[in-house]
Amino acid sequence: MLRFANPSFVLRFAARAIPIFGALAALLLAVGLYLVFFVAPADYQQGETVRIMYIHVPAAWLGMFAYMVMASAALGTLVWRHPVADAAQKSAAPLGAMFTFVCLVTGSLWGKPMWGTYWVWDARLTSMLVLLLIYLALIALWNTIEEPQRAAKAAAVMTLVGLVNIPIIKFSVDWWNTLHQPASVFKTSGPAIYGSMLWPLLIMAVGATFLFLALHLMSIRNEILRRRLDRLTRLAASANDMPRTARFEAAQ
């Protein structure tokens, strides 16, 4: 595990793993989509609209999984202070935001034919919306603080504070939801899932997870390269400045 602290090792690992993860993702998603559209039955209550669930649920899962990855990387930043952990943290935020966004959009598109409106303040959707806000705030934090190391530390602590908060937000939103809406109108528990629907869903979820892993590794690789480029640019700039500094010192 410690080898992952070495950026060169991570680059070599990424070069090998990205094609494998990418291929697995493509294969599983292709099989999953085939099953979703040609094998899985329509739900007796929801009809064909149930096919939206096969992307909605994996997106929700990855929206949360990405946060777990980000929080683990945040621990890496704070405890071991390693640049690869910083890169992993920074890369996970936009990906998590993307999956959370997909979860919200598909949930809303599922809601229109089911509930007759694009958005209801359903407890689970609302919790995901707050999660999206947290992701967006973290991305804004990364973009605002210029020094990468400082940004990494600030984002790491905010990520962990968010991690503690997410279950509390979930609990309070559930409470708020039961308070304001008669539970019978919107059933908060999902529909029962049968085997013929479970397999496609599982395959889609695993495929999407490999997609996330491949994208995350690609993004981490970019961050490592960006860091090197930054470093080289600085070295070149300071090399150019050397004579001037020397002249300045000689003049003193």
Place this chain on the structure above:
Amino acid sequence: MKSPLAALFVREFAIARRIGGGGSMGVVFLLVLVTIVPFAIGPDLNLLRRIGPAILWIAALLAMLLGLDRLFQADFEDGSLDQLQLGATPLEFVVFVKCLAHWATTALPLVVAAPLFGVLMAQEAASMLGIGVSLLVGTPALTFIGAVGAAATVSLRRGGLLMALLVLPLCVPALIFGVSAATAASGGTIPFATPLAILAALTLASGALCPFAAAALLRRLGE
């Protein structure tokens, strides 16, 4: 001989009082918000009575954010923060006391004023009491959570908006239970004590945890 923390509290209090603005400006901001809301939604007293507690809570939440980005910034800029870190008192306690002082100067006036402004929102006496008590119990949580955001953005010249982005989603639980308690006070399906107890738990938990997060940020960002 005063203890270092008591001295710090007195110092913070004195600074806030001499700079002026903090508390009284927050109250004026609250009044302005309470005034412009009816312009937006119309002077329907029944509607105002129903959403009054929510409006006052949101207004108080926003008013609390006003001066929060300066919580550590002035000390960060003039080097006092380095001095406080060098002292024998753990930074976590320093943060805690700074939060308390900030709460006393910013939130306490809001807690007193908000129920009175309930008059403009057609609130009854029981409801005003509920708003006051729920704000009294809930606003410390907002200060503690806000302190983490303030610490994260301490090195930024214009961190105010970013701080609000970071802090507001984390304030959702306090807002939910605060408004629930305030609403429950004037009758409803749930007893007043339930949301208030949870609100108190949120305040205690954030008071126990947030100073550690904020102190960790201040230490690391100062490196």
Place this chain on the structure above:
Amino acid sequence: MSHDHAFFIALSYGVTAIAVIGTIAAIMLDHRRLKKALAAMGVTVAARDDGQHLD
């Protein structure tokens, strides 16, 4: 399959496809730009950073 439902299903999969493909494209374009910039500085991606203290 009613017309209405087909529309919402197509839109869901469409938005998802755009989001995923857009993310992949953004990351790959970023990668290409970084590789070019590094090559211009005389460093290949595969190069070991040992001794250069780039990380």
